[in-house]
Amino acid sequence: MKYKYDILRKLNLIDKTDELLRFSARNNIKKLIKKKRRYLRKKFQIYNNSAMILQSFFRRISFSNNLKDHKHRKKRDSIHFANDHTLLGTDIKDIPQIYFYYFTSNNINHAFDIRELKKCFNNNNDSCRHPYTQEKISIEINKQVNRIIRRLEYRNVPTHIPDYIPQSSILTTRMASLHYDLLKLNVYSDIDKFYKFDVIDYVYFLEDLTGNILLNEDIDDEDFDDIVEIYEKSQKHYHNKYKEKCLHILIDIINGILNTEHDRETKALAISELIDNYNFNH
DSSP, X not given: OHHHHHHHHHTTOSOTTOHHHHHHTSTTHHHHHXXXXXXXXXXXXXXXXXXXXXXXXXXXHHHHHHHHHHHTTOOOTTSOOSOSBXXXXXXXXXXXXXXXXXXXXXXXXXXXXXXXXXXXXXXXXXXXXXXXTOOBOOXXXXXXXXXXXXXXHHTTOOOOOSSOOOXXXXXXXXXXHHHHHHHHTTOOOOHHHHHTOOHHHHXXXXXXXXXXXXXXXXXXXXXXXXXXXXXHHHHHSOOHXXXXXXXXXXXXXXXXXXXXXXXXXXXHHHHHHHHHTOOTXX
């Protein structure tokens, strides 16, 4: 074959620029084709096996995630929730099953309309935080919420809610959580009174906390400086956001005190007495 090709080439009877014709005229062209076929078949088998392993792995992961998601989206009477309403005030019992979601943090269950929870996460640009405790949400919970939302959107289920999650609603949920924590320690405090404090009242109340020998060791001096700074800003032009900032700081301080290992009940009782006995004409 190669001999005939060379003769025809010298006689200018074939296209000299045709590379395909030149290769096909080689004497061992059949062996080369068979060798190439074996090589490609071997490569295909390797890639096909790898693809099957990856597909099997992702199927197992998808199945496992579906089981976890289903567990946290099932309404069960046997589960006790710390909250009675969603972030926008809907009764937990009235949450449509398709939007129901709950998770457990510090052995406490909270139920949500998953659309509201996702909206709340989006409002925290720096990190996803628990709406009730303001603690950072684990990566697993954040991924689970996003995964469920994507699945709903894939099924063309509406996930948009026109209402935004107001700051006052988040504060209300944090206050409710604080009240629940005190109740667990058998302390019944006037949380409504604490919520009605003004900025100056929070400054004086923090002074009372720091003046208590039992509580002052768990309070950071920077927190007091932050509240005083907020108070000074509020004197220039008052806005309700200053009260909300103070309240967030105080709730963080009280949560920090209640999360200590020793004398939790005694400290909770001391905080409750400071709230109940606070004089607005301080």
